[in-house]
Amino acid sequence: MASHRKSRPTGPRVAGIRTPALATAALTSVALLSQTANATPSDDRPTLEEVEKKVDDLYRQAGSATEKYNAAKEKTTKQRKKVDTLLDDVARRTQKLNDAREELGSFASAQYRTGASVPETATLLLADSPQDYFDQNQLMNRLTGRQKTAVDDYVTQQSETMKKRREATESLETLTDSQKDLKTAKSTVQRKLATARELLSELTAEEKARLAAIEKQKQQEAARKAAELAKQQAAQEEAERERREEAARQQESGSGSSGTSDGTGSSDSGSSTPGTSTGTKAEKAIAFARAQIGKPYVWGATGPGSYDCSGLTQAAWKAAGVTLPRVTYDQVNAGTTVSVSQAQPGDLVFFYDDISHVGLYIGDGMMIHAPKPGAYVREESIFYDGESSIYSVVRPA
Numbered sequence: 001m002a003s004h005r006k007s008r009p010t011g012p013r014v015a016g017i018r019t020p021a022l023a024t025a026a027l028t029s030v031a032l033l034s035q036t037a038n039a040t041p042s043d044d045r046p047t048l049e050e051v052e053k054k055v056d057d058l059y060r061q062a063g064s065a066t067e068k069y070n071a072a073k074e075k076t077t078k079q080r081k082k083v084d085t086l087l088d089d090v091a092r093r094t095q096k097l098n099d100a101r102e103e104l105g106s107f108a109s110a111q112y113r114t115g116a117s118v119p120e121t122a123t124l125l126l127a128d129s130p131q132d133y134f135d136q137n138q139l140m141n142r143l144t145g146r147q148k149t150a151v152d153d154y155v156t157q158q159s160e161t162m163k164k165r166r167e168a169t170e171s172l173e174t175l176t177d178s179q180k181d182l183k184t185a186k187s188t189v190q191r192k193l194a195t196a197r198e199l200l201s202e203l204t205a206e207e208k209a210r211l212a213a214i215e216k217q218k219q220q221e222a223a224r225k226a227a228e229l230a231k232q233q234a235a236q237e238e239a240e241r242e243r244r245e246e247a248a249r250q251q252e253s254g255s256g257s258s259g260t261s262d263g264t265g266s267s268d269s270g271s272s273t274p275g276t277s278t279g280t281k282a283e284k285a286i287a288f289a290r291a292q293i294g295k296p297y298v299w300g301a302t303g304p305g306s307y308d309c310s311g312l313t314q315a316a317w318k319a320a321g322v323t324l325p326r327v328t329y330d331q332v333n334a335g336t337t338v339s340v341s342q343a344q345p346g347d348l349v350f351f352y353d354d355i356s357h358v359g360l361y362i363g364d365g366m367m368i369h370a371p372k373p374g375a376y377v378r379e380e381s382i383f384y385d386g387e388s389s390i391y392s393v394v395r396p397a
């Protein structure tokens with residue numbers, strides 16, 4: 001009997017695949033799957049430059065939040081003192097009110113013993129508004145001078161006590177709002193710093209090495225800019241010295257002909273005193289800041305073991321006998337603004353549009369500052385984050 005099975009096609013075949021078209025599709029799928037499997041997860045990761053920018057932004061945002069925290073903390077402290085003072089005042093006034101009430105009570109007792117006008121005096125003591133009651137002429141006419149004084153004192157004490165109680169209540173509400181702001185700012189700082197640390201922890205050893213190299217290049221560029229500024233300032237100082245010498249020669253020439261050189265000379269020496277005083281204070285501030293080099297940056301810290309940026313500048317100028325506000329955006333208004341080229345040792349250098357960082361200028365394009373979390377107080381170029389990051393330079397009053 002003849003077989004009814006179809007003959008098998010000749011030629012090579014892939015096991016389990018019976019047609020060339022299906023074989024081609026399968027091989028293509030295998031290749032694509034292989035490519036997908038070989039793809040590294042790092043393709044979706046940000047570049048090192050992106051990580052660096054993100055971390056820098058987070059540190060700046062943390063710095064800005066730190067200044068808001070400092071402001072909220074300072075406001076909370078002041079508000080708490082105000083509330084305590086008001087509550088003490090309310091307590092004193094309440095005692096005076098009680099004393100006035102007792103004096104009125106003595107009149108009521110006396111009237112009760114003599115049997116005169118008991119209901120009217122008792123009504124007075126129970127009334128919410130004694131003055132309204134005493135406006136009745138018939139009762140006012142029966143009051144002695146001493147009784148009238150006691151009533152007036154009672155009414156005054158009651159009014160002032162109620163006013164102070166309202167002030168204390170409002171201050172307590174403001175204190176509560178300040179405490180909420182303080183908590184929010186603290187949470188923001190902690191969140192920004194945690195995100196920055198997480199990003200840095202995900203870097204490989206090679207990436208960290210590359211990041212360090214990028215940072216070194218930035219430092220070298222900052223140092224170059226500082227040297228340029230130092231050279232510019234030196235040229236300005238030399239030109240100013242020559243101008244003064246020329247003015248002195250002309251003055252000597254003129255005074256020599258009139259024979260009044262002694263009086264003129266004494267006038268010149270007196271005019272330099274204010275500058276000398278300012279210079280001495282700046283030297284003290286710089287000496288203090290220099291002694292803090294190596295201490296850690298801690299947000300919200302004002303010393304002596306650690307500092308944030310504005311805490312350091314405030315402490316430095318305090319050592320020189322000058323009181324600065326606590327936060328950067330108040331310190332920026334605590335003196336005279338000058339150009340970067342006119343910066344002198346002791347001036348405050350502010351950074352970024354939100355004025356979230358400050359350093360103490362020490363000359364030659366350099367400053368001492370508390371940079372950021374994880375870093376230490378150090379000497380560094382004012383161009384450490386680029387020239388565009390400098391907001392202003394202020395000479396404390």
